[in-house]
Amino acid sequence: MLxxxxxxxxSAVTAVNGMVATSQPxxxxxxxxxLQDGGNAADAAVxxxxxxxxxxxxxxxxxxxxxxxxxxxxxxxxxxxNGSGRAPAGASIEELRxxxxxxxxxxxxxxxxxxxxxxxWCDLLDRHGTRDLATVLAPAIExxxxxxxxxxxxxxxxQRQVERLLRDPAWTNGDLDIxxxxxxxxxxxxxxxAPRPGDRMKMPELARSLAAVAEGGADAFYRGDLGRALSEHxxxxxxxxxPEDLAAHESTWDEPISVEYRGVRLxxxxxxxxxIIAAIAARLADxxxxxxxxxxxxxxLAVECMRRGRADALRYVGDPRCVEVPTETLLSDAYTERxxxxxxxxxxxxxxxxxxxxxxxxxxxxxxxxxxxxxxxGSLFMGFGTSLVVxxxxxxxxxxxxxxxxxxxxxxxxxxxxxxxxxxxxxxTTTPDGALExxxxxxxxxxxxxxxxxxxxxxFDRGLEPQAALDRPRWRLDDxxxxxxxxxxxxxxxxxxxxxxxxxxxxxxxxxxQFGSGQIIRRDPENGVLTGASDPRADGAAVGY
Numbered sequence: 001m002l003x004x005x006x007x008x009x010x011s012a013v014t015a016v017n018g019m020v021a022t023s024q025p026x027x028x029x030x031x032x033x034x035l036q037d038g039g040n041a042a043d044a045a046v047x048x049x050x051x052x053x054x055x056x057x058x059x060x061x062x063x064x065x066x067x068x069x070x071x072x073x074x075x076x077x078x079x080x081x082n083g084s085g086r087a088p089a090g091a092s093i094e095e096l097r098x099x100x101x102x103x104x105x106x107x108x109x110x111x112x113x114x115x116x117x118x119x120x121w122c123d124l125l126d127r128h129g130t131r132d133l134a135t136v137l138a139p140a141i142e143x144x145x146x147x148x149x150x151x152x153x154x155x156x157x158x159q160r161q162v163e164r165l166l167r168d169p170a171w172t173n174g175d176l177d178i179x180x181x182x183x184x185x186x187x188x189x190x191x192x193x194a195p196r197p198g199d200r201m202k203m204p205e206l207a208r209s210l211a212a213v214a215e216g217g218a219d220a221f222y223r224g225d226l227g228r229a230l231s232e233h234x235x236x237x238x239x240x241x242x243p244e245d246l247a248a249h250e251s252t253w254d255e256p257i258s259v260e261y262r263g264v265r266l267x268x269x270x271x272x273x274x275x276i277i278a279a280i281a282a283r284l285a286d287x288x289x290x291x292x293x294x295x296x297x298x299x300x301l302a303v304e305c306m307r308r309g310r311a312d313a314l315r316y317v318g319d320p321r322c323v324e325v326p327t328e329t330l331l332s333d334a335y336t337e338r339x340x341x342x343x344x345x346x347x348x349x350x351x352x353x354x355x356x357x358x359x360x361x362x363x364x365x366x367x368x369x370x371x372x373x374x375x376x377x378g379s380l381f382m383g384f385g386t387s388l389v390v391x392x393x394x395x396x397x398x399x400x401x402x403x404x405x406x407x408x409x410x411x412x413x414x415x416x417x418x419x420x421x422x423x424x425x426x427x428x429t430t431t432p433d434g435a436l437e438x439x440x441x442x443x444x445x446x447x448x449x450x451x452x453x454x455x456x457x458x459x460f461d462r463g464l465e466p467q468a469a470l471d472r473p474r475w476r477l478d479d480x481x482x483x484x485x486x487x488x489x490x491x492x493x494x495x496x497x498x499x500x501x502x503x504x505x506x507x508x509x510x511x512x513x514q515f516g517s518g519q520i521i522r523r524d525p526e527n528g529v530l531t532g533a534s535d536p537r538a539d540g541a542a543v544g545y
Contacts, residue, residue, distance in 0.1 A: 012467050013532040015544025017369040020044055021519035021532045023059075023362055023443070023540035026148055027051040030139035031366055032543050034131065041366040042070060042128035043136050045374035046121045050140035050210065052362045054203060055148055057188060058157050058383045059443075060362040062209060062221065063230075063390070063397040065113075066120040066378040067269050069256060069426045070128050073371035076434040079127070080256040080269045082419075083120020083378075085113040085249060085400065086319075089416045090240035093406050096414075104404050104414065105175040107164065107386050109239025111401035113420065114249045115230075117378055118213055118221040123251040128374070134214040141214060144207035144394075150190075151539040152197040156510060157383055159194040164387040165396075179237035184391040188384070206394030222246045226393060233390045234397065252321075259283050259331060262460035264437050266452070267428040271317045271325045275425040278449035280309035282456060283336045284343070291461035296496035297345070299475060302457055303502065304343045306450055306477055307352040312339075318411030319419040325411065348501035352481075361424050361448070363441040365519040365542075367530055373439040373521070375426035381445075427452050435525040438466070442535075444516025447476050451516045466520040466533035474515040486515050512537060 013019070018041075020031035031048035039047075045068065053061040060066075066083040096110060105111060125133060150158070163171035165185035167178060186192065187205045195201045212220045221227055227246040234241040257275065258267045261282045268275025284305035290298045312330055320327075329335055342349070361379035385398035403421045404414035412421045423445045429437040442451025451474065458469035473486035485494060487508035498504050507514065517535035519542065524531075532542025 010467050010534070010536070012465060013542040013544060015530045015532070016528055017545050018044070019367050019521050019530040019532045019542060019544035020048055021365040021521055021534050021540070021542035022048055022052065023517055023519070023538040024052060024055045024151065024154065025539065025541040026055050026143065028541045028543045031364070032545065033139060034136055035368055036545055039131045039136070040129065040370070041368040041372040041374040042124050043131040044366045044368065045364050045376040046125055046129070047136040047139055048364045048366065049121065049362070049376060049378050050137050051143060052364070052378070054140050054144045054206060056154050056362055057203070057396065058154065058161060060117070060378040060380055061396060062118050062213070063115045063385060063395045064378055064380040065116040065398060065400060065422070065424065066376065067273060067424055067426055068120070068124055068374055068376040069267055069269060069428050070124070071373040071428055071436050071439070072128070073436070078256050078267055078428060080254040081120055081124055082252045082254050082269065083116040083123070084272065084419050084422050085116040086417050086419050087113055087401060087404070087414060088240035088242065088245040090242070091414055091416050093408060093414050096406060100176050101406065103406055104402050106382070106402045107173055107399055108175050108177055109179065109234045109237035109386065109388060111399040112234050112239050112241055112386055112388065112397045113400045114241065114245050115398060116249065116251060119218045119249055119251045122218045127253070133217060137210050137214040141207050141210045144203040144210060147200040147202035150195040150197060150199050150201050153539045155195055155197045161383045161387060162189065162194050165189065165384060165389065177238055182389065184389040185387065187389055187394045188396060203394050205392055209393045209395055222249055226395070229393060230390050230395070230397070233388060237388060257327060257331065261286050261456055263432060264429045264460065266456065267430065269425055270320065270327060272319045272419045273422040273425050274313055274317070274449050275427070276317060276327060276330065277309040277313045278425065278427070278452040280312055280330055281305040281449065281453045283331060284308060284340050285453065285457065287340050290457055295490060296493045298457070298461070299493060300348070300497060300500055301343065301345060302453060303475060303477065303483060304349060304352070306453060307349065307481065308339050308342070309449065310477065311352050316411060317421055322415065322418045323411040346500060361443040361445070363426065363443045363519055365439045365441065365521045367436070367439055367521045367523055371436055371523060371528065373428060373436050373523070375428050375439045375441055377424045377426045377441055377443070379424045381423070423448060425449065425452070431525055436523050438520055438522040440518065440520040442516045442518035444514065446479070447514065447516040450476055451518055455518060455520070466522050466531055470518050470520065470533050470535045476515055484514065486512055
């Protein structure tokens with residue numbers, strides 16, 4: 001049985017020549033191997049992400065999306081890669097309503113958007129890397145072919161997805177049309193069952209798919225046999241993706257957004273992602289003396305800041321290339337002051353609405369010896385995404401389309417060629433003079449901006465070192481405004497939050513996965529020493545040399 005007490009008792013990991021932190025040790029080692037062979041942060045990030053596709057396939061992969069922030073040490077420039085895919089040309093709210101849906105389904109083929117991860121890997125290497133695709137994919141290909149020992153936390157999540165992978169008729173999920181049973185789901189099982197801790201898992205189909213991309217680049221995925229097989233499988237289950245949709249895909253390079261917090265600058269990817277939630281909440285929280293407060297006051301105010309950030313993003317954020325997203329207004333001084341004034345320091349506003357204006361994921365943090373940093377995140381969304389596995393490829397397909405709205409008037413409405421509201425967000429912090437301070441992220445669907453804020457507070461208000469900042473118990477708001485707190489939170493703090501009107505549930509055991517897991521690499525700008533931390537809520541590690 002899984003022990004989910006998550007007591008890390010870890011000290012910091014330090015290095016000077018390079019470091020990788022992620023949620024699975026073999027993946028961290030793959031990235032470190034690339035650094036030791038002379039690659040840079042971008043090269044190592046792609047190698048780590050590809051290895052995570054193998055050793056943590058429930059969370060990420062070639063059938064998903066990715067985002068990245070890259071810090072270039074020579075110029076201090078930060079670039080933002082949007083590797084998320086778009087809705088197919090045939091996507092139709094009318095069709096879904098005709099099938100009986102009042103809101104987006106969760107696991108049907110209709111929720112498969114064009115996967116952007118492979119193009120994202122290629123584009124990150126093209127712009128910032130120093131190694132070719134074949135070199136950085138080699139560790140993942142070898143591991144998928146030869147097999148690896150499955151870790152306990154990943155096994156736990158894998159075991160929960162077997163019926164969905166097989167499209168077992170006994171599986172019910174509330175969707176009206178999930179399609180027939182799926183024999184190809186066995187490609188992601190071990191001798192017909194989910195791998196148990198310590199099983200040696202081989203994935204020959206996935207090894208061949210990664211090798212095809214290593215040889216043929218993005219074209220092998222978007223314009224070759226892999227893409228044709230992907231389209232055929234999605235359409236066999238009622239989805240919309242065509243070869244033309246795949247061939248039209250491209251990543252975009254965006255201007256990152258940033259806000260000041262306690263003397264550092266927090267950097268996030270802009271919409272269509274939810275990094276703006278962390279930015280809004282951090283701006284609001286920066287106006288309170290959280291470091292001088294007791295734990296109940298500090299938690300209450302942080303929660304109230306997050307309520308407003310979430311409410312604003314869920315109301316106004318969509319694909320900025322298709323709808324107008326008022327990013328500048330939401331982060332402006334005037335708007336921030338007005339929203340901050342709404343917060344009652346002694347009373348919860350359970351259902352804070354938007355202000356008026358005029359799952360499962362993997363995260364990778366890499367800093368190389370020169371000081372370049374890549375904050376990279378990838379996801380299939382919910383465990384194994386749709387769990388549709390393209391036959392003969394070992395590729396499971398995301399369900400990012402589940403993030404769309406069926407309200408035609410909403411900025412995030414389903415429409416052809418539109419990117420959905422996205423949960424996965426990487427982060428960076430820099431010093432006042434523009435030097436890299438840290439490369440970090442927290443996984444876990446809607447938990448991600450909440451984790452970003454809590455790490456900031458733990459580090460810069462409470463003065464905690466990176467590992468301690470990740471170890472501390474967390475809280476999480478859900479879509480209904482309910483507050484969940486992790487076991488280990490002081491009972492007196494819980495009681496005070498309830499007295500102020502928060503509806504609180506204390507969570508323990510494996511369900512603590514809802515609080516996400518994070519990675520941090522801090523760089524000392526004076527001597528270049530790297531300090532790494534890896535969240536105890538996953539199987540991961542920070543490794544350096």
